[in-house]
Amino acid sequence: MRRIDKTRTIRAAHGSTLSAKSWLTEAPLRMLMNNLDPDVAERPEELVVYGGIGRAARDWDSYDRIVAALRRLEDDQTLLVQSGKPVGVFRTHRDAPRVLIANSNLVPHWANWEHFSELDKKGLMMYGQMTAGSWIYIGSQGIVQGTYETFVEMGRRHYEGSLKGRWILTAGLGGMGGAQTLAATMAGASCLAIECRQSSIDFRLRTGYVDVCAKDLDEALAILEDCKRTGKALSVALRGNAAEVLPELLKRGVKPDAVTDQTSAHDPVNGYLPLGWTVEEWESKRASDPKAVAEAAKDSMAVHVKAMLEFHKQGIPTFDYGNNIRQVAFDRGVTDAFAFPGFVPAYIRPLFCRGVGPFRWAALSGDPEDIYKTDQKVKELIPDDKHLHNWLDMARERIHFQGLPARICWVGLGDRDRLGRAFNQMVASGELKAPIVIGRDHLDSGSVSSPNRETEAMQDGSDAVSDWPLLNALLNTASGATWVSLHHGGGVGMGFSQHSGMVIVCDGTAEADARLARVLWNDPGTGVMRHADAGYDIAIDCARTRGLDLPGITD
Amino acid sequence: MRRIDKTRTIRAAHGSTLSAKSWLTEAPLRMLMNNLDPDVAERPEELVVYGGIGRAARDWDSYDRIVAALRRLEDDQTLLVQSGKPVGVFRTHRDAPRVLIANSNLVPHWANWEHFSELDKKGLMMYGQMTAGSWIYIGSQGIVQGTYETFVEMGRRHYEGSLKGRWILTAGLGGMGGAQTLAATMAGASCLAIECRQSSIDFRLRTGYVDVCAKDLDEALAILEDCKRTGKALSVALRGNAAEVLPELLKRGVKPDAVTDQTSAHDPVNGYLPLGWTVEEWESKRASDPKAVAEAAKDSMAVHVKAMLEFHKQGIPTFDYGNNIRQVAFDRGVTDAFAFPGFVPAYIRPLFCRGVGPFRWAALSGDPEDIYKTDQKVKELIPDDKHLHNWLDMARERIHFQGLPARICWVGLGDRDRLGRAFNQMVASGELKAPIVIGRDHLDSGSVSSPNRETEAMQDGSDAVSDWPLLNALLNTASGATWVSLHHGGGVGMGFSQHSGMVIVCDGTAEADARLARVLWNDPGTGVMRHADAGYDIAIDCARTRGLDLPGITD
Ligand SMILES: NC(=O)c1ccc[n+]([C@@H]2O[C@H](COP(=O)([O-])OP(=O)(O)OC[C@H]3O[C@@H](n4cnc5c(N)ncnc54)[C@H](O)[C@@H]3O)[C@@H](O)[C@H]2O)c1
Ligand SMILES: NC(=O)c1ccc[n+]([C@@H]2O[C@H](COP(=O)([O-])OP(=O)(O)OC[C@H]3O[C@@H](n4cnc5c(N)ncnc54)[C@H](O)[C@@H]3O)[C@@H](O)[C@H]2O)c1
Incomplete structure (x- = not known):
């Protein structure tokens, strides 16, 4: 093979x-x-x-x-x-x-x-x-509009339809996650995206999905502060580990306007850099000791989700962006991991x-x-x-x-x-x-x-x-x-x-x-x-208006 | 509903x-x-x-x-x-x-x-x-030929192609299991089928799938003894609980020529009568306390499988007939439950x-x-x-x-x-x-x-x-x-x-x-x-002979 x-x-x-x-x-x-x-x-x-x-x-x-x-x-x-x-x-x-x-x-x-x-x-x-x-x-692009629609809907629900001067905290600039920064600025918001791999950041800079890459957290926060004042929407990438940066932000009392995440948490062996590891270590261990990687990654995800829960408790809109990170944290003993919603019931x-x-x-x-x-x-x-x-x-x-x-x-x-x-x-x-x-x-x-x-x-x-x-x-x-x-x-x-x-x-x-x-x-x-069968009025209305043939519902 | x-x-x-x-x-x-x-x-x-x-x-x-x-x-x-x-x-x-x-x-x-x-x-x-x-x-009928082919194949492997004077021990005369008795006699063997529900036995007698219903175990064994002598193939139903009758047969030193089972072990709530319960108790408890039924049934299946393992150890052809009973027993701590094979790898x-x-x-x-x-x-x-x-x-x-x-x-x-x-x-x-x-x-x-x-x-x-x-x-x-x-x-x-x-x-x-x-x-x-992809020669030959178009295999 x-x-x-x-x-x-x-x-x-x-x-x-x-x-x-x-x-x-x-x-x-x-x-x-x-x-x-x-x-x-x-x-x-x-x-x-x-x-x-x-x-x-x-x-x-x-x-x-x-x-x-x-x-x-x-x-x-x-x-x-x-x-x-x-x-x-x-x-x-x-x-x-x-x-x-x-x-x-x-x-x-x-x-x-x-x-x-x-x-x-x-x-x-x-x-x-x-x-x-x-x-x-x-x-x-495939994910940009979905993310854009989600952010816009989030703005409608929580910020009266305008994300001007607001910023979204997230992580992961991979194949899907890389869309978040562009979708945020299209929706009028700034964005701070933590990504552990420089090459992923560079790819997003090159394709115009990220506006700037900050040298460190201080610089990133300064840029976001500036955007808040001017109302400009800028996306900022920061090289780092989300499980480290989120707790640090909490410690500093920084308050984003929304929090989500798109690391590849669904795949504990290949998708999530464990806390304290270098990317190089991670990559070599993935081959030599995948079990150890998965264990360490799951622990780090629990830390990450705990930080997200803290933001959620402060009343900041926080949602799981479909990478199963709540489930991993839950299985790791974070019993309230599902306190913040997934993006689908929340917005889609x-x-x-x-x-x-x-x-x-x-x-x-x-x-x-x-x-x-x-x-x-x-x-x-x-x-x-x-x-x-x-x-x-x-x-x-x-x-x-x-x-x-x-x-x-x-x-x-x-x-x-x-x-x-x-x-x-x-x-x-x-x-x-x-x-x-x-x-x-x-x-x-x-x-x-x-x-x-x-x-x-x-x-x-x-x-x-x-x-x-x-x-x-x-x-x-x-x-x-x-x-x-x-x-x-x-x-x-x-x-x-x-x-x-x-x-x-x-x-x-x-x-x-x-x-x-x-x-x-x-x-x-x-x-x-499927949604009409589950009893959603919008779906039942849609089925009737559009003339779907659903036995027991439209007849 | x-x-x-x-x-x-x-x-x-x-x-x-x-x-x-x-x-x-x-x-x-x-x-x-x-x-x-x-x-x-x-x-x-x-x-x-x-x-x-x-x-x-x-x-x-x-x-x-x-x-x-x-x-x-x-x-x-x-x-x-x-x-x-x-x-x-x-x-x-x-x-x-x-x-x-x-x-x-x-x-x-x-x-x-x-x-x-x-x-x-x-x-x-x-x-x-x-x-x-x-x-x-x-x-x-749907199951009769499958069972017939299985029994015949079993006879070929273990009894030089003839089941004359042999008898098969099994349980369950439900929708599928009821075919066992007829398939056995068609294949030339006698059969003892333990079934806990009289109505199921009666249904099989009425439709000609079972030859006689024995009053008790003694009568059943006497009939089988007689068949052994005369070479006649007769199917005998016995009302009882398999988890009770099998250990009893072991105790008496009775040696069937093959052992299998078709109770509905795949469904612990609805499919398997727990040891010591009456059918009436079982039926009412299934509605009132399904969890208790499942627990008791699983315990009884472990007893049942242990008895099957004993027959297997005596060198008697013993096989799981596709009702998942080994898995249930295994999950109940019978660590060698899979010592006897399923009927598919064994014969199909x-x-x-x-x-x-x-x-x-x-x-x-x-x-x-x-x-x-x-x-x-x-x-x-x-x-x-x-x-x-x-x-x-x-x-x-x-x-x-x-x-x-x-x-x-x-x-x-x-x-x-x-x-x-x-x-x-x-x-x-x-x-x-x-x-x-x-x-x-x-x-x-x-x-x-x-x-x-x-x-x-x-x-x-x-x-x-x-x-x-x-x-x-x-x-x-x-x-x-x-x-x-x-x-x-x-x-x-x-x-x-x-x-x-x-x-x-x-x-x-x-x-x-x-x-x-x-x-x-x-x-x-x-x-x-599917079988050619898994590497079975018979399947690869068949694909070639019949002219299937399997990239990487027949080209
Ligand atoms: N919400 C949706 O619509 C949607 C759609 C598809 C996929 N997803 C999910 O989103 C997740 C991301 O998908 P993707 O295609 O971008 O995956 P990906 O593997 O391409 O990207 C994940 C990125 O996260 C980075 N990363 C890993 N651990 C990190 C950490 N601890 N800190 C900072 N960065 C880290 C990786 O370096 C990588 O660049 C997946 O779980 C995916 O299943 C969501
Ligand atoms: N091997 C195959 O080809 C094949 C095919 C289909 C189904 N199955 C499996 O075989 C099993 C039987 O199928 P079925 O359609 O006959 O199910 P069924 O529910 O119609 O019959 C099961 C019978 O077992 C009896 N029974 C339950 N517990 C008993 C006990 N402790 N002692 C004695 N009798 C007991 C029941 O009274 C019932 O008559 C199922 O698990 C089924 O999935 C096998």
């Missing part, structure tokens, strides 16, 4: 020349490659895209075999991928998905990091995270009730103009949503594309299918230079069960019921998505979530139009269904 | 008049109803089909709504069923499944009986077992390597003649398999149909699709009076991950990897099965397995022919794929 190969540099082809037999297979091929683009992936030489050890393929041989299989795949065949390894090609039909993926799934009794790591080491599995192993990661669930979530698309042409044209189309088709228009303008101005140009817009049931079909029309008419792929994060309205994150505190108590994401994956398969995936683990780690992914190609054909009409309606439809 | 309704008697319609809009929806309708036929289900008034609390629908309202939805469903719509409740109807297409089902699935960290029971009580879930919640249970895996498993079909006409004609067709198409021909003859002679006439044959990759297409042709030509549905148990070659049963002791250590059944369900959906299901729990209980079901209709159309060709090839194909 060859997992590391520093000689390889992968980039997706641009333009309209196919190396696969059709756009339905060229699309997963380019998106797989795009996931490993050095401008997109965190550690492409290891096939790691983001989120700790979230991989696009199990190993380099598997990668090569996936590429070969996609290049030869016919339009009535389906490739099966098991934890990043291509395992079979079967005859299906034109309206079936071209690729079906299952990553990191374990029978529940064995669904823990210990057993997973054993299998991972043996080469029998890989960690798929969410969009890493399902080939629809589009770099940090009302959106999920209307099927609104991280809808996204990428231009297979590689041409930014194709995305700008779709931006314009979105404004045309959703003319009244000022917030959305603002987002599109700021995104165009401030977000650097990574790899294939892409855009993300949180839109819901009734909008997604209209946008998808309009994009397909633009491909058909030649307005766009090549097809568009449309997908979404697994963190979406109908596609995930994750009791510490997306389905935390459901009002009927159904947090842990995972029938829903399985039905979502089956329905997307039945509706004709181009590729569909089922994952376990994702952002909150082994044992804590099950979720499904979906991507569909707009190749400009009438067949694609019919598929888009089904898939982009049904997919958010399952989200509205 | 109305779970019990003694006024209802459900039987599937026979004949060729539709009450749904086509055979694609009439078929799931009849098979759902057939699962609840009083001749098929264990406790139909509670919607319980078999295996402890394996239900066909969550409650009676859900049942009625499923029926209503199936009756109005169009041939381009798909009904979603979440743990026995219909939750949505979505537009798909003609080649997509008409029903997609997810039952009893829980995010792993919460996948235990305690959490499930809480949700079950709240009306948010039901236990789907394997074929109960996926509407392809066909009564005890070589069959799985060739995609051979519990293939089955039912005649929607309700006419036994339709099944006899298909029996004949099987003999014609598989002319050289004497063992299979014997089975068909004995089955015809000795198995009473329950509900819709049905047949089961363990056949594999390359045979299933030929049979299915031939049956479809027989429907098309009018040789059969109505369509046939074809399905299988979830206990099959490619459809289950269950480290204590179907995937115990896989040679590469991948026992717990559940990507495989998920891919199986996705591929069956993509291939055009008529209904597809994903379950958790099943025969080994919460936390211990994930598995998928598939059923497809032969309605005599050309469209069905194309679907049958894909589904009945791909479905066993995933089983061969």
Whole structure:
């Protein structure tokens, strides 16, 4: 098993020349490659895209075999991928998905990091995270709007809609976490982000996601003080360990206006630097003594969460940003770890009730103009949503594309299918230079069960019921998505979530139009269904208004 | 939530008049109803089909709504069923499944009986077992051939191919377990089956699965002694508690020729009578104090397994028959509980390597003649398999149909699709009076991950990897099965397995022919794929011979 190969540099082809037999297979091929683009992936030489050890393929041989299989795949065949390894090609039909993926799934009794790591080491599995192993990661932009919407909503709830002169304290500038600094300034707030790895800070500086890197805590606080006075929004990175800096801030009596965290706490071996360790120590021990690393990391997370609880007690809005850090601290004896909420029940669930979530698309042409044209189309088709228009303008101005140009817009049931079909029309008419792929994060309205994150505190108590994401994956398969995936683990780690992914190609054909009409309606439809079933009024209203067919609810 | 309704008697319609809009929806309708036929289900008034609390629908309202939805469903719509409740109807297409089902699935960290029971009580879930919640249970016949094949194989390994004058000790004459006695006599062996419920014994006597019910242990042993002398194969039921009778047999020095068990040990609250309790006590306590029942049952199972271990030590072939009893005993401190093997690695895996498993079909006409004609067709198409021909003859002679006439044959990759297409042709030509549905148990070659049963002791250590059944369900959906299901729990209980079901209709159309060709090839194909990936030579050979397309293996 060859997992590391520093000689390889992968980039997706641009333009309209196919190396696969059709756009339905060229699309997963380019998106797989795009996931490993050095401008997109965190550690492409290891096939790691983001989120700790979230991989696009199990190993380099598997990668090569996936590429070969996609290049030869016919339009009535389906490739099966098991934890990043291509395992079979079967005859299906034109309206079936071209690729079906299952990553990191374990029978529940064995669904823990210990057993997973054993299998991972043996080469029998890989960690798929969410969009890493399902080939629809589009770099940090993917998370920017979600984070932006969260921060804006937080401002609405706690600061009368304005974050001017406010600052957010967080940690972790990795694949996802790196979006926090940009999202904060877009939302009008300053931000202090603690990150232990200089290379991660440098990457964020280079791509414009972080404004400045402070030499030390004193300098960082001085900058933030200045911003408070002038009302300017600046993002400040500080090299350090969150488990050390947060207690220090408490000691100094510093009061941020909001507190959260995006270290990779979901993965105690690979994701969280233990207190007092250097990054170098950490990296070498991860290989030589992973157990010791996990133990030390968990202790440090308990310290980190205790500090967050202190801020929470002071009345400062504090929330878990979906990395399972409360659970780890809780298991470590911090009995009130869940005193502060997760970001979903706090800010996101009302959106999920209307099927609104991280809808996204990428231009297979590689041409930014194709995305700008779709931006314009979105404004045309959703003319009244000022917030959305603002987002599109700021995104165009401030977000650097990574790899294939892409855009993300949180839109819901009734909008997604209209946008998808309009994009397909633009491909058909030649307005766009090549097809568009449309997908979404697994963190979406109908596609995930994750009791510490997306389905935390459901009002009927159904947090842990995972029938829903399985039905979502089956329905997307039945509706004709181009590729569909089922994952376990994702952002909150082994044992804590099950979720499904979906991507569909707009190749400009009438067949694609019919598929888009089904898939982009049904997919958010399952989200509205799931929340309506749990009794949320917003979802029940949405189902009725939009004409969903939910036995026992809309009939 | 109305779970019990003694006024209802459900039987599937026979004949060729539709009450749904086509055979694609009439078929799931009849098979759902057939699962609840009083001749098929264990406790139909509670919607319980078999295996402890394996239900066909969550409650009676859900049942009625499923029926209503199936009756109005169009041939381009798909009904979603979440743990026995219909939750949505979505537009798909003609080649997509008409029903997609997810039952009893829980995010792993919460996948235990305690959490499930809480949700079950709240009306948010039901236990789907394997074929109960996926509407392809066909009564005890379903399990007879599997058990027969297992006993025959056991005889081959340990008794030079003949079980004449031998007897098998077991317990449990429930939905599945009731097949043991008949399978034993078909295989030429006598059998002593301990069963604590007189009603279960009576049901098996009535349907011809048990030959005699002994008054007490002395009488039972006398009958078996007699059989040993004469070489006659007789099945004997004895009312009693296995945890009491097995130690008593050890004390008396009685030596059976094989030992196994099919009490519902997978479900400590509902499935196993604690030692020293009456059935009445058990039933009332299950409602009033389920925790106490579970504790007492687990203690008794430890006693039971210890007795099985004693027989094993005496060199008597002893095996777990897939009810998870070793795990319960192990968790109760019986550290050598896994000293005797499960039946799959012991006897079944070589069959799985060739995609051979519990293939089955039912005649929607309700006419036994339709099944006899298909029996004949099987003999014609598989002319050289004497063992299979014997089975068909004995089955015809000795198995009473329950509900819709049905047949089961363990056949594999390359045979299933030929049979299915031939049956479809027989429907098309009018040789059969109505369509046939074809399905299988979830206990099959490619459809289950269950480290204590179907995937115990896989040679590469991948026992717990559940990507495989998920891919199986996705591929069956993509291939055009008529209904597809994903379950958790099943025969080994919460936390211990994930598995998928598939059923497809032969309605005599050309469209069905194309679907049958894909589904009945791909479905066993995933089983061969899964075992080839694990390194089994038989599977790799089979994949090569049959022309499966497995990247890295057959290319
Ligand atoms: N909220 C969401 O929408 C969402 C979505 C996806 C992922 N997540 C979760 O957020 C977390 C971060 O994701 P990511 O993709 O950015 O992961 P990542 O592994 O790419 O980044 C984590 C970063 O944290 C840094 N770090 C680790 N320990 C530290 C410490 N003690 N102090 C300071 N910095 C430390 C690492 O150097 C790394 O740069 C994950 O747990 C992920 O699952 C959340
Ligand atoms: N091996 C296989 O192929 C296979 C397939 C399906 C199910 N199973 C497993 O086998 C078990 C039996 O399945 P089933 O459908 O027959 O279940 P069931 O609940 O219908 O029957 C269990 C029977 O055991 C009896 N029983 C319970 N405790 C007893 C005791 N202490 N002594 C004597 N009798 C006792 C009950 O009265 C009942 O009749 C389940 O755990 C099931 O999951 C095995």
